[in-house]
Amino acid sequence: xxxxxxxxxxxxxxxxxxxxxxxxxxxxxxxxxxxxxxxxxxxxxxxxxxxxxxxxxxxxxxxxxxxxxxxxxxxxxxxxxxxxxxxxxxxxxxxxxxxxxxxxxxxxxxxxxxxxxxxxxxxxxxxxxxxxxxxxxxxxxxxxxxxxxxxxxxxxxxxxxxxxxxxxxxxxxxxxxxxxxxxxxxxxxxxxxxxxxxxxxxxxxxxxxxxxxxxxxxxxxxxxxxxxxxxxxxxxxxxxxxxxxxxxxxxxxxxxxxxxxxxxxxxxxxxxxxxxxxxxxxxxxxxxxxxxxxxxxxxxxxxxxxxxxxxxxxxxxxxxxxxxxxxxxxxxxxxxxxxxxxxxxxxxxxxxxxxxxxxxxxxxxxx
Numbered sequence: 001x002x003x004x005x006x007x008x009x010x011x012x013x014x015x016x017x018x019x020x021x022x023x024x025x026x027x028x029x030x031x032x033x034x035x036x037x038x039x040x041x042x043x044x045x046x047x048x049x050x051x052x053x054x055x056x057x058x059x060x061x062x063x064x065x066x067x068x069x070x071x072x073x074x075x076x077x078x079x080x081x082x083x084x085x086x087x088x089x090x091x092x093x094x095x096x097x098x099x100x101x102x103x104x105x106x107x108x109x110x111x112x113x114x115x116x117x118x119x120x121x122x123x124x125x126x127x128x129x130x131x132x133x134x135x136x137x138x139x140x141x142x143x144x145x146x147x148x149x150x151x152x153x154x155x156x157x158x159x160x161x162x163x164x165x166x167x168x169x170x171x172x173x174x175x176x177x178x179x180x181x182x183x184x185x186x187x188x189x190x191x192x193x194x195x196x197x198x199x200x201x202x203x204x205x206x207x208x209x210x211x212x213x214x215x216x217x218x219x220x221x222x223x224x225x226x227x228x229x230x231x232x233x234x235x236x237x238x239x240x241x242x243x244x245x246x247x248x249x250x251x252x253x254x255x256x257x258x259x260x261x262x263x264x265x266x267x268x269x270x271x272x273x274x275x276x277x278x279x280x281x282x283x284x285x286x287x288x289x290x291x292x293x294x295x296x297x298x299x300x301x302x303x304x305x306x307x308x309x310x311x312x313x314x315x316x317x318x319x320x321x322x323x324x325x326x327x328x329x330x331x332x333x334x335x336x337x338x339x340x341x342x343x344x345x346x347x348x349x350x351x352x353x354x355x356x357x358x359x360x361x362x363x364x365x366x367x
Contacts, residue, residue, distance in 0.1 A: 002088065003365060006036045007043065007095040008060065012203075012233060013286045014112075015046045016174040017147075017357075018095065023053035024358035031362070034089075036060055049176060091365045093145070097137035108143040108364060113283030114154040115208060122207040135159065143364050145169055147284040150305035167364040170309075171286050172354035173293045178262040197273035198228040199329060200296070202265070202287045205234045205241065210278040210301065210319050212244060217326040219248045224329060229254040230268060269294035274332050277306060280319045285309045289352055292345030297338050299328050313345030 003025070007018060026033045034056045037043045047057045092099065093108040116134065120127050138144065138159045144166045146152050152166050199218065205211035211234075218224050229250060231237070237245075237256055245254055257264075269275065275291035277300040288310045291298050300306040301319035310316075315331070317324040332338045 001030055001090050001365065002032045002034075003091045003093065004034050004036065004089040005093045005095065006098070007038065007046070008036075008098065009038045009040055010042045010046050010095070012042075014095065015042055015049075015178065016176070016286065017171060019046055019049040019176050019178070020172060020174060020354040021169075021358050021361065022050055022055050024355055025362060026053065026055045028358070028362055034058065045178065049178070093361075093365070094137075097134045097141075099137055099140055106142045106365065107140060108145060109137050109141045110145045111138075111151065111155055111283075112147055113151050113281065114158055115281050115283075117158050118154070118281060119208050141165075143167060143367065145361060145364060147171060148305035148308055150308055151283050167360055167367075169357045169360040169364075170352050171284050171289065172352045172357060173289050173349060174262070174286075176262075196271060197226070197333070198230045198271075200230050200232070200268055200272040200275045200291075202232045202275070202290075203234055205231075208280045209234075210280050211241075213278050213319065213322045213325060214276055215245050215248050215250050215254070217322040217329065218253075219250060220322060221326040221330055223333070224326065227253075227273065227329065230272070231256040232260060232265060232268065233258070265290075266294055269296040272296050273338070274299055274329060276325070276329070277301065278317075278319055278325065279306070280304070282306060288314065289349060292342075292349055295342050295345070297332055297341040298345060299325065299332075311344075311348040311351070313341065313348035315341065 005022065010018065022033065022035060025031060035050060036058055037047050038060050050057055089105050091106045091108060093110070095110050097109045097111065099107045099109060111134070116123055116127055116131060120131065123130070138155075138161055142165070144155065144161070146155060146166060146168055147170065149168055152163075152168050155161065155166055156163060199214065201211065201214055203209065215229060218227055218229060231254065236258060245251070269291050274297045275287065277285060277288055277298065279285070279301060281304045283305065285300070285306050288298055288300060288306065292310075292313050298310055298314035300310050300314045300316055302316040303319055306314075307316060315328045317328055332341070
């Protein structure tokens, strides 16, 4: 079975996903796998990881910075169609929703989440065009890959497709050493000297990610006055974010790492009082598993797929209630409660493995 997986672009979590899954698909019996990759820094990082595992990679022909975007997409998708056709592939799998214009191969797309459909105002005017692309792709595709039962439920409700068309492939815990894409990144060892206890936040912060509730929770409880906030990723703090944190009175109690190596992130998990995931919507929530795997307790919002992913290994709160979040953080100052939650987290990890993820995807190709 000849398979072409098209990954136009990738990010921190999706790099971990494909870097762990694709080598396992490549090792499967009777599978001939090729991967098309973009030209951005994250894609270059993913390519280097895949080559180490013997995965055949090829660059997309057009610059990632070509504008306007819809013209870029047209030529990229035309190229992928020609390449797929000439390569006589049996399966074309897009890591997004963009599929070839012609060909008789099985067309699979990936929908990690339906955030664009549920929070359209957070994505600007161009989102109207992207939503049409997503709708058409769902209709044209033979199979849809998603990453949680919650996301599958949303896809069924929004796109009104057959349940048999959708395959759920959970994530696992990343074990591949991924390096920062920045030449002068923040990988110094100041984390080892950072005051304990600290609350850890990882990822993007805007909109539905609901970051602002976390500093508000920390400042609202006098019992947390010695607790610091560590922020990882998500780009530079904006002027508005810095002003918001300082206005709350957290100056001197927070630190931001723009981008760090994976081993540094692991140390941050190991030494944190708690990892907080306040997002109002996700497709999966990979940082939850990472946190649990390094013995870090998890507090997550009670919405979307987060309870499905974290299971009994997390405490949950209403994502609009900063007082409730504050009380849960205070609870984990008790070492017994914290250790108990860590044990539940380790137990929860037994449900997830990248091999199961790869097997699900292969079954999707064969179905």
